Amino acid sequence: xxxxxxxxxxxxxxGPPVDKERVRSAxxxxxxxxxxxxxxxxxxxxxxxxALTCLLPLMLxxxxxxxxxxxxxxxxxxxxxxxxxxxxxxxxxxWSRQALPGPADARSQLQRTAFMLARQVRLMKTAPIWxxxxxxxxxxxxxxxxxxxxxxxxxxxxxxxxxxxxxxxxGTMSARSRLNERRVQVERLLGELQ
Amino acid sequence: MTGTPDYKGQFTELxxxxxxxxxxxxxxxxxxxxxxxxLCQDIFLAVWRxxxxxxxxxxxxxxxxxxxxxxALTWRxxxxxxxxxxxxxxxxxxxGAEMDLRRVALKRAIAAMSxxxxxxxxxxxxxxxxxxxxxxxxxxxxxxxxRLSRIRKHLQPVEVxx
Numbered sequence: 001x002x003x004x005x006x007x008x009x010x011x012x013x014x015g016p017p018v019d020k021e022r023v024r025s026a027x028x029x030x031x032x033x034x035x036x037x038x039x040x041x042x043x044x045x046x047x048x049x050x051a052l053t054c055l056l057p058l059m060l061x062x063x064x065x066x067x068x069x070x071x072x073x074x075x076x077x078x079x080x081x082x083x084x085x086x087x088x089x090x091x092x093x094x095w096s097r098q099a100l101p102g103p104a105d106a107r108s109q110l111q112r113t114a115f116m117l118a119r120q121v122r123l124m125k126t127a128p129i130w131x132x133x134x135x136x137x138x139x140x141x142x143x144x145x146x147x148x149x150x151x152x153x154x155x156x157x158x159x160x161x162x163x164x165x166x167x168x169x170x171g172t173m174s175a176r177s178r179l180n181e182r183r184v185q186v187e188r189l190l191g192e193l194q
Numbered sequence: 195m196t197g198t199p200d201y202k203g204q205f206t207e208l209x210x211x212x213x214x215x216x217x218x219x220x221x222x223x224x225x226x227x228x229x230x231x232x233l234c235q236d237i238f239l240a241v242w243r244x245x246x247x248x249x250x251x252x253x254x255x256x257x258x259x260x261x262x263x264x265x266a267l268t269w270r271x272x273x274x275x276x277x278x279x280x281x282x283x284x285x286x287x288x289x290g291a292e293m294d295l296r297r298v299a300l301k302r303a304i305a306a307m308s309x310x311x312x313x314x315x316x317x318x319x320x321x322x323x324x325x326x327x328x329x330x331x332x333x334x335x336x337x338x339x340x341r342l343s344r345i346r347k348h349l350q351p352v353e354v355x356x
Contacts (some may be wrong), residue, residue, distance in 0.1 A: 011296045018214050023213045029235060033235070033239060101261060103247070103252075103260050103261050105331055185270075186268065189309050193331065
């Protein structure tokens with residue numbers, strides 16, 4: 001470093017000293033935040049695992065012993081759909097963790113973050129497709145109701161199914177656009193860094 | 195790994211030692227005091243999470259700067275919209291009270307840079323060599339040298355006032 005550069009560096013580093021007590025309190029806050037985040041993630045994983053272990057055997061049983069082939073097919077689809085949803089949720093969590101900044105060099109980190117964000121956006125966008133077995137299964141139960149029970153029950157079930165199929169997709173629209181915007185910014189940063 | 199005493203001690207030691215450079219980095223990326231605090235905590239958190247995987251292959255300094263700059267860059271990407279709504283004057287008035295004029299001038303010059311140039315400048319001001327900057331950013335050291343000489347020209351008015 002030349003003399004001028006050293007002076008500039010000295011100017012930059014000439015700020016007031018950091019209060020050790022403040023650093024210690026920041027450390028405590030961070031450790032607490034980390035514990036809370038890990039607990040939240042553990043809760044999500046346990047809840048989805050519980051849902052899977054409770055629902056899946058029930059659905060598989062219904063798929064084997066349903067009153068008609070239509071009902072059996074419906075439950076089989078729903079069982080497959082549940083497994084796919086839980087798997088997708090776990091993947092999403094995993095990608096979120098991988099997108100977090102770590103000790104890689106900035107270029108590699110930005111590339112990985114942009115890649116993971118793109119994957120997350122794609123996963124959210126395609127949610128109505130990969131979650132469709134559940135809803136198609138429920139709609140098939142509606143069809144059975146339509147044929148063997150009352151039309152009213154069938155229409156109510158179809159309406160609820162359609163709403164719950166589309167609602168999460170519409171509800172995550174802003175989250176999707178936020179993630180996508182972040183991805184664009186990260187790619188721009190990557191371009192500026194190179 | 196959470197809460198293992200060894201890591202906690204190591205982490206506390208590390209954060210105490212590097213609190214000043216981290217604070218300076220946060221000041222260069224975040225405008226308001228609340229944002230600076232937020233960014234600092236994000237950096238601390240990322241360091242804490244990465245610590246168990248640290249094998250000592252790189253020096254602690256470059257390892258820590260990698261994490262800090264990665265957090266700052268992604269933090270900026272996440273908060274860009276909000277930052278653009280904030281008035282930059284607020285920080286200047288805050289700064290005027292506590293920093294000398296040269297630091298303010300330097301800070302303004304750094305704030306006006308593109309994120310890429312800013313990252314290189316901050317690392318250079320912290321005393322990292324071109325090879326170390328390459329380790330942190332992934333930008334070739336020859337490119338770093340060329341860009342830094344251009345940045346130095348840009349910073350000449352600040353140098354003159356010193």
